[in-house]
Amino acid sequence: MRSPFLLLLIFATLTSTFSLKSPTFVLQTLSTFESTSPDVRSAPPPPQYDNVALTPNQQIVGGGRKLPTWLYVPNLIGYARLLLLFLSLRYALSPHPRPGIFAMLYASSALSDALDGKAARALNQVSNLGGLLDMVTDRLTTSSMLIILTHVYKEYSMLWLSLIGLDVGSHWMFQYYNALRGSHHKTTSTTSTSINPLKRIITYYYSSPIFFAYCCLAPELFYGGLYILGEFDSLEGRGREVLRKFVWYIFMPGTIVKQITNLAQLGEAIKGVDEVEAVV
Amino acid sequence: MATTRRSKSPAKKVTKTPQLSVKTSIKPKKELRKTADVFLYIPQFVGYSRVLSTLLSMYYMTLSLTSGTHYLLAINLYLYSFIGDLFDGMAARKFNQSSKFGGVLDMVTDRCTTAGMLVVLSWIYVNEGMKLMFLGLFFLDISSHWMQMTSSLMIGEHHKSKEGNAKRFFLVRLFYENYAFFGYCCVGAELTYVLLYILAYLPSSPTKIYTEYALYYVCTPACVCKNIVNLAQLASASWVIAEEDVRVFNKGQ
Numbered sequence: 001m002r003s004p005f006l007l008l009l010i011f012a013t014l015t016s017t018f019s020l021k022s023p024t025f026v027l028q029t030l031s032t033f034e035s036t037s038p039d040v041r042s043a044p045p046p047p048q049y050d051n052v053a054l055t056p057n058q059q060i061v062g063g064g065r066k067l068p069t070w071l072y073v074p075n076l077i078g079y080a081r082l083l084l085l086f087l088s089l090r091y092a093l094s095p096h097p098r099p100g101i102f103a104m105l106y107a108s109s110a111l112s113d114a115l116d117g118k119a120a121r122a123l124n125q126v127s128n129l130g131g132l133l134d135m136v137t138d139r140l141t142t143s144s145m146l147i148i149l150t151h152v153y154k155e156y157s158m159l160w161l162s163l164i165g166l167d168v169g170s171h172w173m174f175q176y177y178n179a180l181r182g183s184h185h186k187t188t189s190t191t192s193t194s195i196n197p198l199k200r201i202i203t204y205y206y207s208s209p210i211f212f213a214y215c216c217l218a219p220e221l222f223y224g225g226l227y228i229l230g231e232f233d234s235l236e237g238r239g240r241e242v243l244r245k246f247v248w249y250i251f252m253p254g255t256i257v258k259q260i261t262n263l264a265q266l267g268e269a270i271k272g273v274d275e276v277e278a279v280v
Numbered sequence: 281m282a283t284t285r286r287s288k289s290p291a292k293k294v295t296k297t298p299q300l301s302v303k304t305s306i307k308p309k310k311e312l313r314k315t316a317d318v319f320l321y322i323p324q325f326v327g328y329s330r331v332l333s334t335l336l337s338m339y340y341m342t343l344s345l346t347s348g349t350h351y352l353l354a355i356n357l358y359l360y361s362f363i364g365d366l367f368d369g370m371a372a373r374k375f376n377q378s379s380k381f382g383g384v385l386d387m388v389t390d391r392c393t394t395a396g397m398l399v400v401l402s403w404i405y406v407n408e409g410m411k412l413m414f415l416g417l418f419f420l421d422i423s424s425h426w427m428q429m430t431s432s433l434m435i436g437e438h439h440k441s442k443e444g445n446a447k448r449f450f451l452v453r454l455f456y457e458n459y460a461f462f463g464y465c466c467v468g469a470e471l472t473y474v475l476l477y478i479l480a481y482l483p484s485s486p487t488k489i490y491t492e493y494a495l496y497y498v499c500t501p502a503c504v505c506k507n508i509v510n511l512a513q514l515a516s517a518s519w520v521i522a523e524e525d526v527r528v529f530n531k532g533q
Contacts (some may be wrong), residue, residue, distance in 0.1 A: 069522035082419075089415055094408040127525040129518060132430055136423050143422075147399050147415065154403070157342045161399065162335075165392045168422065172391075176384050179433040273381045277318055 069127045074120035077112055078133040084109040085141055092148045092227075099231040102148075103224075109141060110220060135171065142167050145223045152230040166259060170266035177272035201264040205257070215261065218254020225251055321377040326368040327385045333361045334393045341400045344481070351481040355474055361393050362470050383438075387429065394421050397473045404480045417507060424510040427517035428452075434524050448516040455509045465509060468502020475499060 069075065088105030091098040116134060120126045146160040146167075153160070206212055225247035229240065318324070340354035368386055372378040395418055402414040432439035439445075440456045455462055475495040482488045 069525045070518060086416065086419065090412055093411045095406065128434065129521045129525055132427065132521060136426050140419055140422065150399060151403065154345065158339055161338050161396055164395065168391065169388045172388050172426070173384060179430065180380065273315060273318055277315070277379055277381065
């Protein structure tokens, strides 16, 4: 496999940077349950078309009456993402691995992550199911990549397994406590001051779009880069050197920041215990 | 002002102790707990020890991949994790220390334990089909439990409660209501993974053959059962979330 494949992988993940949700949007939804999909009532109005009899929304979102949530287009994209991910594993883990095909399928799955959010907002098909499907698929994507790394770099397995645990655990707890807080509407100012140090980290993390994009992409590119370094034996000398430098000097710091943010969100979730334990 | 008592009513008695009347009653002294106490509950300690046990078990499983010596220690630590899962619930009820934090700690530890075991099994079994099967089970485990918990939270119920599962597929209700079925599925599934792990390391012997029979005829059906229930959980939880979506949407109309 030559460097073009590498370039394709990097290109695919970079293009998804520009379609990431804006950080201000994310800030707003920090303390609400739907981390990736806002309440339908506050969704933006559908786009107006001049010379078309029906807007896309009238056909598709004529109420759940016309199209059930699980058949919404962004959710169909979500199912496709899961399928692509599972298929890609087959090419990575077989006795005769095909890293090139794996890279293409995995990149397609990751790229579609940007598509489903855009489709949901464009077609006014935002749903809780979609948001949850997106979150679960994200976790499974990262976990799959880390599992593949355990096969490629067996001696660091504990590190990869710990990263899986941190990723899944921190997002699970964070979502759980946000959901509980949201349903009880009991956010008190005293508790918000108690979690200020953690919230400060998270707010800083979301404050700059470039930094946010860098931190979100860096882990994927770090794991992907390590995979390529480990599996693509035919990668040429200079290409390999460049990739190695990218992986260790550019992607690794971002990965570390992302894990710190995961820990901060886990901590914030745990601090949320006092708000919800009192309510029976 | 002192007044001489002319009326025939008796003098009011001045008593030092409060009098019991119909309206008020003596309340028992309240035992208020603080937030920090939740992290120090007894079932939480069981939970923390489970996390530690899982980590150590994964470490020894990694070690035994190369050296082949610590597999029994690894599996014992894993079994402790599994058994601790039973005890933390019992301890919570016994000491009246149930908490949401304990519940979510329990759930997350379960998922990480099963995930770790499935990853280790995918290392050991070189057959591509087996690897994919273990990873598929990993996908199913995480997604089904995540959806189940979230869908129950959305309707404001506990994910194991009768009210929470009232309208769902009968397998899901059966799983959470019938303790025998629940136990059979959970224990059988975990035993399947444990036996699959041990069988890879055991030298050939009559014990091994009997263990293999136990695996195929007793444990594997339970594992299949549990994963069918997981599929049912996933489907019915998705349905409930979609219902909630439609309810919110129709309210906004």
